[in-house]
Every structure is written in C-alpha cells, then in structure tokens.
C-alpha cells in the first residue's frame with residue numbers, strides 16, 4: 437500500500453496560453469490559465485460562450501496543443517510526448533464525453549462501450565465494465581444500435597465508454613448540451629455517481645449553472661482567464677457569480693477587435 441500524501445492532481449495546466457490564428461485575426465482563447473484538477477473529484481469549468489472552456493479542456497486532455505505553458509496528466513507533461521505516445525496516453529489514461537455523443541452508429545451499445553479498449557487491444561476488466569453497465573442502466577439495451585436509443589440513452593453509453601478503460605480522468609464538454617433537461621439531469625447524476633463510485637476524476641465543461649451544480653467544485657473562466665473557484669456549488673450561487681461577470685466587459689463569441697489606445 438502507498439503511504440498517504442497530499443491530494444494528487446489528475447490533470448493540470450500551468451500558464452496556459454492558446455492563440456488561434458495570427459496578426460489582426462488572432463484570438464487569445466486562453467490568456468495565462470493555471471489550474472489543477474484534484475484526483476477523485478468532479479470539477480466543472482464554467483463560463484460564458486467564447487470564454488475558452490472548450491479550448492482549456494482540449495489542451496488539458498491532449499486533444500490540442502498550447503501556444504505556451506504546459507499541460508500535465510498526472511506527472512506526464514503532454515508537450516514532451518511525440519504523437520504516438522500522446523495517442524497512447526489519451527487512449528489509456530483519459531476518457532471523453534462530447535456534446536454530440538460521438539457513438540459509432542454501426543456498433544451495438546456493448547461494442548461502443550468497449551471500443552476504446554478494443555482499439556487498444558486491451559481485454560479490460562470484465563467486472564468493471566459489467567458494473568458500469570448497471571451504473572448507466574443499459575443492461576437491457578446492450579444489443580441495440582445508437583439510432584435505436586434516445587439522446588439521453590446515447591449519452592449514457594458515452595459515459596460508460598468514457599469510464600470503460602479505468603481512465604485517470606474523464607473530460608466532458610457540454611455533455612448535456614443536446615439533451616432535454618430531464619435526460620440532462622440523469623446524465624449529470626451518472627457522471628457524478630460514476631466519478632464517486634469509481635473514484636475517478638471528472639472535468640466537465642458547461643455554461644449551464646444547473647449542470648455545474650452537480651460538481652464538487654466549479655472553476656470560472658472569463659475572456660480566457662481563470663477568474664474564480666467555488667466549492668459546494670448550487671445552481672443559484674453559480675448563476676449569481678455568472679451574473680457578476682456579465683457586465684459591460686463580457687463578450688459573446690466573436691472576440692472584440694483591439695481598440696487603439
């Protein structure tokens with residue numbers, strides 16, 4: 437057994453800067469963000485549209501690279517990996533849930549859940565996967581294909597798939613964005629439940645205060661910067677905090693043109 441140490445960090449970025457494009461059209465999507473996601477916790481990244489949430493998640497997860505600064509999964513600095521090792525790390529240590537479900541239409545539910553393991557040539561842990569199927573409530577749908585499922589059920593498949601390989605961290609980008617509020621609540625409950633039951637780390641991007649309230653902690657982004665953190669969030673507290681940002685200085689999607697001083 438290992439001895440007790442300070443809470444581990446599952447993922448983090450340090451001084452993260454991400455600039456899209458160049459010259460006049462450059463967008464500074466991340467403007468010097470440092471944030472750590474503690475192991476075993478469910479953290480929500482909250483902020484208005486265009487604040488850099490997806491960019492932060494993609495860079496933290498190794499789906500995209502930073503312009504400067506570093507991103508780490510556990511003790512591994514992602515910038516130190518070549519493409520092959522980065523692909524392996526994503527496959528073995530990271531799970532993903534996307535707004536658009538991203539299931540393979542020709543595969544059954546069971547095959548979709550096993551897909552990351554099958555791609556890795558990994559048998560996985562049959563008991564773990566069996567337990568996950570119950571967590572997401574899909575035992576009677578295992579031989580269905582995605583088109584035969586509701587949106588909420590499809591996203592539950594995606595949640596099971598994300599956890600199938602016992603990843604260190606599961607990243608979810610607006611996982612309830614395509615769901616009605618009831619299915620959304622179900623998926624959020626599962627995401628939180630799966631995180632707690634399996635002691636995995638979940639990092640979820642959302643612009644919905646109700647969704648963020650399912651997390652253990654919320655970090656707030658505005659204009660590419662980390663502006664606040666909140667533990668024990670409620671939808672009301674998150675909404676109040678968001679309102680405080682949405683003064684005249686906030687921006688919706690297209691970045692403002694630089695005004696000469």
Ligand SMILES: Nc1ncnc2c1ncn2[C@@H]1O[C@H](COP(=O)(O)OP(=O)(O)O)[C@@H](O)[C@H]1O
Pocket residue numbers: 456457463464465483484485486487488489490491492689690691
């Ligand atoms: N591939 C891209 N090319 C150019 N600009 C982008 C790209 N992706 C995102 N952006 C810009 O970066 C900023 C942050 O985007 P994003 O991370 O998607 O925000 P959020 O997820 O919070 O809505 C926005 O201004 C957006 O328009």
Ligand SMILES: [Mg+2]
Pocket residue numbers: 489490491641
């Ligand atoms: Mg986004």
